[in-house]
Amino acid sequence: MLIGWRKTVAKCFIIPQRVVLSIMGFLAIVNAYTMRICLNVAITEMTVKKNKTFIDDGVDRGICLVEGGSSGGNMGKGIFEWDEELIGIILGAFFWGYVITHLPGGLLSEKFGGKYTLGLGILSTAIFTLITPVVINWGGSTWLIVLRFLEGLGEGTTFPALSALLATWVPVKERGKLGSFVFGGGQVGTIIGTALSGVLIDYYDSWESVFYFFGILAIIWFLIFIVICYKDPESHPFITEKEKDYLIREMGALSRDKTLAPTPWKAIVTNVPMMALVCAQIGHDFGFFIMATDLPKYMSDVLQFPIKENGLYSSLPYAFMWVTSIAMGFVCDWMINRKMMNVTNSRKFYTTIASFAPACLIVGASYAGCDRVLVVILFTLAMGFMGGFYPGMKVNALDLSPNYAGTLMAITNGIGAMTGILGPYLVGVITTNQSLYEWRIVFWIAFGVFNITNVVYIFWASGEVQPFNDSELLxxxxxxxxxxxxxxxxxxxxxxxxxxxxxxxxxx
The missing domain is CATH 1.20.5 (Single alpha-helices involved in coiled-coils or other helix-helix interfaces)
Structure with a gap:
C-alpha cells in the first residue's frame, strides 16, 4: 500500500525531481542573496550623506551635479553618521563569517547530504535578517557588524551544500544548464534585493521594511524545501522509476558512494587544475562583490540617483547577467553534447568571456563620467558577459571531483569570498571623497584582478575528473x-x- 501511495504521489510531479531540486536550489540562492544585498541599498538611506557643494572655480573634481548646481540633492533621511571606511567594514563583515563555514559545510554535506546543511543555514540567516532593525537601533554599528558576521556564518554552507546535492542529482550532460540555472539565483537574488529594497523603502518610507520582508520570504522557502527535497535520488520517496533508471544509466548510482575514504586533502591542495579554479574564483568574486556590494553606493553617491531609481538601475545589470548565464549554459551543454568543444575548453572559453569583457566595460563606465544612461548601459553589459562564469568555472568543481564536490566548492568559494571582505573595505578607503576619479582606481584594480586570474585559469584548468576523486586509500x-x-x-x-x-x- 505504501509503495502504491508513493507511486501515486510521484505522478503528481509533472517535472523530474532533479529539476524540482534545481528550482529549490535556485530559490535558496535567491533568498541568500536578497538577505545579503538588502543592506547595501538600505544603508544609503540609513546614513547621513555629505553635502558636496559645487564651487565653480574651473577645477574638475570628478563630482556629478544635480539640478540646482549642487551634488548634494539626494540627502535622504539618514540618522547614522558612519564614514566611508566604517561602511566598508559593515558591508564586509558578512564575509568574515561567510568564509569560516564553507569548509565545515562542504564536509557535512558530503557526510550527511546537503539537505539540512543548506536548509538550516538559510533559516538561521533569515532569523538574523528579521532582527536586524532591532539590533541596529539598539546597538548601532558595532552590533550590526556582529550580526552581519553571524549571517555570514549561516550562508557559508549554501554553495558547498548545493554542490554536493547537484553532484548527486545532476548528470554531466545537464550540469551546464541546470548548474547555471541554480547558481544564477545569485543574479536574481541581487535583482530582487536591490530593486525591491528601493521600492519598499520608498513606499513605506522605512529602511526597516526590507529586512522584515526578505527574512519572512526565506522562512517560507525553508518550510517548503524541507518537505519536498531529499539529499539523493535513492532516499526520495516520490521519484519515478523512469527517472531512477535514467540517473543510474547516466551517473552509475543513486547516492554518494558510502565506501569513500576520508577527504584527500594533500591531493586536492596540490592539484594544479584545482588551484587554477581557486584563482578563477578569486577573479570572479572580486569583480562580482565590488559590483554587488558597492554599485548602489556608486549610483547614490556619484550619479546621485534617488533611492527608488537607485534600486532599479542597480538591479538591471544582474537581470541581464541572469538571462545570459542561462542562455550560455544551454549553449555550453549543446556544444559539449555535439562534441563541438570538450568540457575543458568550454569551461575555459566561457570563463574568458566572463573575465575580459566585464573588465573592459566597467573601466569604460568610469570614463563615461556623469552620463547616467551610458554608465548604466556599460554596467549592464559588463554584468551580462559575467554570466559566462556559471557554465564556465562555477560548475568546474563538479567536473574535477563528483565525490568531493562539496569540499572543492567550499575551498574555492571560501577563498574567493575573502575578496568580499577586501573589496568593500578597499572601496571605503579609496573613495573617501566619493569622486569619479577615486572609483576609476577601484575599477582599474578590478580590471587587473579579472585578467590575471583568467590567464592562470586558461593555462592550467581542466574539465576532467581528477585522480583524487577516487583516492589512493580507496x-x-x-x-x-x-x-x-x-x-x-x-x-x-x-x-x-x-x-x-x-x-x-x-x-x-
Missing part, C-alpha cells in the same frame, strides 16, 4: 578486495580438480 581497498575475490575464485576452481585427482588414485 583504490588500495578496492585492489585488495579484488585480489581477495580473485584468490577465492582461483581456489574454488582448483578444489574439484584435487578431489578428482585423489579419486583417480584410489580407483587405481
Amino acid at each position: 583504490k588500495k581497498s578496492k585492489e585488495s578486495l579484488a585480489n581477495s575475490d580473485s584468490e577465492a575464485n582461483h581456489n574454488e576452481v582448483k578444489k574439484p580438480k584435487l578431489i578428482s585427482i585423489k579419486g583417480n588414485k584410489n580407483e587405481s
